[in-house]
Amino acid sequence: MIPIEAELTRIVRANSGRIVSALIKSTRDFDLAEDALQDAIAQALQQWPEKGAPQNAGAWLYVTAKRRAIDLMRKENRHNAETTQQILADLDADQPDNAEWDQDIPDERLRLIFTCCHPALNIDAQVALTLRTLGGLSVREIARAFLASETTIGQRITRAKQKIKAAHIPYEIPAHEDIQVRRTAVLKTIYLIFNESYSALEGQSLTRDDLANEAIRLCTILEQLDPDPETSGLLCLMRLTHARRQARIDDDGEFVPLEKQDRSQWDHQEIEAAHTHLLQAFAHGQFGPFQLQAAISALHCLAESWADTDWQQIHALYGALAAYDPSPVVALNQAVALANMGGTNKALEQLNTLEADLGNYQPFYAARADILSQCGEEKTAQIDYDRAIELSKNQVEKRFLFQKKSALAASLKK
Amino acid sequence: MQFMALIYSAEGAEQSYPGGPEKMMADYYAYTDEAKKAGVMLAGDALHPISTATSIRERDGKASLTDGPFAETKEQLGGYYLLDCKDLDEATKWAGKIPTAKYGTIEVRPVMIWDN
Numbered sequence: 001m002i003p004i005e006a007e008l009t010r011i012v013r014a015n016s017g018r019i020v021s022a023l024i025k026s027t028r029d030f031d032l033a034e035d036a037l038q039d040a041i042a043q044a045l046q047q048w049p050e051k052g053a054p055q056n057a058g059a060w061l062y063v064t065a066k067r068r069a070i071d072l073m074r075k076e077n078r079h080n081a082e083t084t085q086q087i088l089a090d091l092d093a094d095q096p097d098n099a100e101w102d103q104d105i106p107d108e109r110l111r112l113i114f115t116c117c118h119p120a121l122n123i124d125a126q127v128a129l130t131l132r133t134l135g136g137l138s139v140r141e142i143a144r145a146f147l148a149s150e151t152t153i154g155q156r157i158t159r160a161k162q163k164i165k166a167a168h169i170p171y172e173i174p175a176h177e178d179i180q181v182r183r184t185a186v187l188k189t190i191y192l193i194f195n196e197s198y199s200a201l202e203g204q205s206l207t208r209d210d211l212a213n214e215a216i217r218l219c220t221i222l223e224q225l226d227p228d229p230e231t232s233g234l235l236c237l238m239r240l241t242h243a244r245r246q247a248r249i250d251d252d253g254e255f256v257p258l259e260k261q262d263r264s265q266w267d268h269q270e271i272e273a274a275h276t277h278l279l280q281a282f283a284h285g286q287f288g289p290f291q292l293q294a295a296i297s298a299l300h301c302l303a304e305s306w307a308d309t310d311w312q313q314i315h316a317l318y319g320a321l322a323a324y325d326p327s328p329v330v331a332l333n334q335a336v337a338l339a340n341m342g343g344t345n346k347a348l349e350q351l352n353t354l355e356a357d358l359g360n361y362q363p364f365y366a367a368r369a370d371i372l373s374q375c376g377e378e379k380t381a382q383i384d385y386d387r388a389i390e391l392s393k394n395q396v397e398k399r400f401l402f403q404k405k406s407a408l409a410a411s412l413k414k
Numbered sequence: 415m416q417f418m419a420l421i422y423s424a425e426g427a428e429q430s431y432p433g434g435p436e437k438m439m440a441d442y443y444a445y446t447d448e449a450k451k452a453g454v455m456l457a458g459d460a461l462h463p464i465s466t467a468t469s470i471r472e473r474d475g476k477a478s479l480t481d482g483p484f485a486e487t488k489e490q491l492g493g494y495y496l497l498d499c500k501d502l503d504e505a506t507k508w509a510g511k512i513p514t515a516k517y518g519t520i521e522v523r524p525v526m527i528w529d530n
Contacts, residue, residue, distance in 0.1 A: 120502060166524060167523075168501045168524055170500075170503055172501075172503075
């Protein structure tokens, strides 16, 4: 890519969320806003190589896109005559043409993020639309990140925009009484984007850094525009998880379990910073599931080793988390913490009650095998290790479990 | 903007309504009243049960009538409200207050307006 294109890509990524959000506010039309921006980018590609990028490049793009939006509105009759006149009047009044490059782009990103993550859209649509409009990722980039075809992603985005229009989903920041619930939906969507970057394929491991970074960036913007302790909680959770990524994958590109990770490869500076940020969020005293998960993550990140981990606090935190999320996986994690504290018998009791729900969940058998082994129940531990190995789709994980099983067998022979 | 709120529930499920069927009737009266006063209710009716339904299809000029609803599903259409709301958020708020929302499903769809 020639230098000016790289520069333009950077500028577009940094500004497109804001530009698109402002244009949608004025034109009330997602497609038109996007078309107008695409056109401005095309014009930039033509004009910038000669003269170089203008001083306030973001504003240049915005004003150029706005002009194009006005043209498109006049030509295309997307609304009835009265609405079109109103929109054109608003667009023209926005600011005089000659105050161009110094102005600020209006910031309507909060409207955009709440609309993209509206519960009336299905979750796949929310993710694709958020990444496209707020993230400024291309359809191709999104498709690659989700291992889907460009057609699939393109259709998802088109349908989402159609639903927004046809079902009259409003382009608004939710009313005060609704905002907590709606914000939670946004956080869940952002977290889904983040987790996508850590999904492991059968036998392989994949870190899609772009997605993780984008999720962190979106959450940072959300926190700035709409400060909230749970938003900060999610941001810290993601930063802490992301800080450990170098150790998650070994030299063969395989996933390494937390128990075995080389902690010297963790980004301790980032962990420190995220931890401080989390403590600031706690100071508000408005706790919630993301802050709790972040706290658990922080305790792992701050521990020198698996053995040195503060299992007592983690156990208490999982207990608190269960109040928000009474899922068997939370209960499993709480039992594991209890076992690591020395409460192996009680932990076993609790695990046995979860077998019905977690019958196909590899970590359940791996955890129970470990605890049985500690309790001296070697034969049943072997059975559970076998089940875990069978359920695991990951080579490194299988090897890790097999090693534990072998070590147990070796100790039996003594 | 007009929205249809289509009320779906499993027949007999109203027995499980908190306070019983009589309370449900009272709640429906109260809801209708509130919706009318707020100016959002354009229309609304309960339908007779599925046992009274007849389905009609016309293919190749031939009409066929069958006894029963168009599809055998667990939840069936029991009534509707036609609401006049400014956007989907307002419509879903009102739809959520319909008593059957507590144990059934309310489907909200925008009504097509044809500009002549």
